[in-house]
Structures are given as C-alpha cells and as structure tokens.
Amino acid sequence: MPSQPDFEVGGEGAVFEARPFTTNCECLVEKGEHALVGVSVGNGYFSQYRIAQLLDWTGRRFASVDVLYADLHVESAFRASGMDPEHAARRTHRALRDVRRRIRRAVESAGDVPARVRTVALSEIAEFPGYRTAARRIDREIEQNPLLRAACEDHVRHVLGPAEDPEGARFRAGMDYLRAELPFLLSSPEVLDVASSVCCYHVLMPVLPRLRGEASCFHPRQGHLVLRPLRPDGTYEDAEVS
Structure with a gap:
C-alpha cells in the first residue's frame, strides 16, 4: 500500500484503523456518499459481531451502505478443491x-445508524445493467x-499459493471468483x-496496487478503504484475504 497518513477514525472507543488507498480515496471517504462493505463467504473473520461493527462504523460516515456477499462460484470453488459434487453442494448451502x-x-x-443500509447478493447485482456493462468491459480488458x-x-x-x-x-475457479468481483x-x-x-475491506486486495497506475481500469469516483480492526491495546487483529 502506498504511504498515507492515517485517516481520522472517529471518537473515543473506535475499533478500526482506517487507511485510504490513495489521496483520491481519502477525498471520497470525506464526501461520504456510499460505502460498499464486502463480506467473504467462508471467512471466519466476518462474525456477526464484526459485521455489526463495520455497519456501525460505515453507517455513521456514509449516506448509504451496501453489504455485499458473493454467492456465485462458491460451489465450483469447493468442487475444484477436491470435494465431490454432493458434498460441495451441501457445503455451499450451509456457507x-x-x-x-x-x-x-x-x-x-x-x-440506529443514519445511513440507508441494504444487503445484496452478487447473484442479484449480476443482473443489474451497470454490472453487466462493467463486467463486459473488464473481461475484454x-x-x-x-x-x-x-x-x-x-x-x-x-x-491459493x-x-x-x-x-x-482451483486456479480457474479462483480467476472466475475474482472476475466476478472486479x-x-x-x-x-x-x-x-x-x-x-x-469499497471497505480489512486488507488491501492484492490486485489493486498492481493496477494503481492504470487509470482506465478504475472508475474516477471509485475509492478503497482498508479498515483494520484494533484490539484494546492498539495492536492489529489478523485477518485472511478471501
């Protein structure tokens, strides 16, 4: 991640360090128009308590918040890891x-947070015209x-390693999952x-720094904010990329 000063986290008792990816991202956080909170299926980091903390933090700083969970390509990823189809289907259903x-x-x-909060599944948004247009452009790129x-x-x-x-x-399933998120x-x-x-997530997605100089890849009003959870002693909690 590029060197940036810590963004102001908020009042006493805040549980996250917030770090914008770029100075443009910092400006978009200050505008506070919309936050997208990604929740990874199967990642134990996203407990009910943690998601509630994220909603409280973003809901007081942005006018609207969408909570997105990716429900596409989950079963194919399980099958690619070696599960038989029946087991993969059950595991996907439970997850x-x-x-x-x-x-x-x-x-x-x-x-009671001020923001309008909505929960959306990737399978729902994949039908939105804006998603289809962006996905076609990115796939072509x-x-x-x-x-x-x-x-x-x-x-x-x-x-994956x-x-x-x-x-x-497994690699092909990983690429399909990433392309659906891009x-x-x-x-x-x-x-x-x-x-x-x-976009608010607990780590900087590895693909982003590689694309920072590629202006054509990013929407001009696309921001990224890393929200790292802090323990009471000020140290970071570990979390996985998923």
Missing part, C-alpha cells in the same frame, strides 16, 4: 445460509491487457448507480 444469517442479525444489532491479466493471476496465486497450477481447476473493485459507482463509492 450461504450462515453468512445470510450473520448479516441479517448484524443489521438488526448494529443500532483482461483478454487484451497483459498487465491486467498478470495482476489478476498474481492475486489468485496470493490467495504460488505453486498453484494456472491450468488447474466490477465492484474497479467500478462500483457504475454497478450500483451511485455518485461515488468506497
């Missing part, structure tokens, strides 16, 4: 049921731009039809 329940309860327990394709492949290696076979099923990472204002949007 999605659990993440929906945690999000629903977190929204209920987050308290991946095929034509070696830098973007290499950045995506390196991201998948970071998540550097020795992962790029021709293997419209949000690079163009969420277009996807969600908002003036500007800040």
Whole structure:
C-alpha cells in the first residue's frame, strides 16, 4: 500500500484503523456518499459481531451502505478443491445460509445508524445493467491487457499459493471468483448507480496496487478503504484475504 497518513477514525472507543488507498480515496471517504462493505463467504473473520461493527462504523460516515456477499462460484470453488459434487453442494448451502444469517442479525444489532443500509447478493447485482456493462468491459480488458491479466493471476496465486497450477481447476475457479468481483473493485459507482463509492475491506486486495497506475481500469469516483480492526491495546487483529 502506498504511504498515507492515517485517516481520522472517529471518537473515543473506535475499533478500526482506517487507511485510504490513495489521496483520491481519502477525498471520497470525506464526501461520504456510499460505502460498499464486502463480506467473504467462508471467512471466519466476518462474525456477526464484526459485521455489526463495520455497519456501525460505515453507517455513521456514509449516506448509504451496501453489504455485499458473493454467492456465485462458491460451489465450483469447493468442487475444484477436491470435494465431490454432493458434498460441495451441501457445503455451499450451509456457507450461504450462515453468512445470510450473520448479516441479517448484524443489521438488526448494529443500532440506529443514519445511513440507508441494504444487503445484496452478487447473484442479484449480476443482473443489474451497470454490472453487466462493467463486467463486459473488464473481461475484454483482461483478454487484451497483459498487465491486467498478470495482476489478476498474481492475486489468485496470493490467495491459493504460488505453486498453484494456472491450468488447474482451483486456479480457474479462483480467476472466475475474482472476475466476478472486479466490477465492484474497479467500478462500483457504475454497478450500483451511485455518485461515488468506497469499497471497505480489512486488507488491501492484492490486485489493486498492481493496477494503481492504470487509470482506465478504475472508475474516477471509485475509492478503497482498508479498515483494520484494533484490539484494546492498539495492536492489529489478523485477518485472511478471501
């Protein structure tokens, strides 16, 4: 991540260090028009308590908040890891049921935040015209731009391990999952039809620094904010990329 001063986290008792990816991202956070909170299915970091904390933090700083969970390509990822189809289907059903329940309860327990809060599944938004337009453009760019394709492949290696076979099923599933997320990472204002949007996650997604200089990849009002959870003693809590 580029060197940036810590963004003002808020009042006493705040539980996150907030760090914008770029100075443009910092400006978009200050505008506070829209936040996108990504919740990864199967990542234990996203407990009901943690999601409620994220909603409380973003809900007091942004006019509207979308909580997004990716329900596409989950079963194919399980199958690519070696599960038989029946086991993968059961595991997917449980994982999605659990993440929906945690999000629903977190929204209920987050308290009275000023923002408009909405929960959306990737499968729902994949039908939005803005998503389809952004996905087609990004897919075309991946095929034509070696830098973007290499950045995506390196991201998948970071998540799965550097020795992962790029021709293997797990690697292909990882690429499919990332490509489904890229419209949000690079163009969420277009996807969600908002003036500007800040993606909030607990780590900087590995693909983003590789693309920082590629202005054509990013919507001009696309922001990214790393929200790192802090323990009471001020140290960071560990969290995985997923």
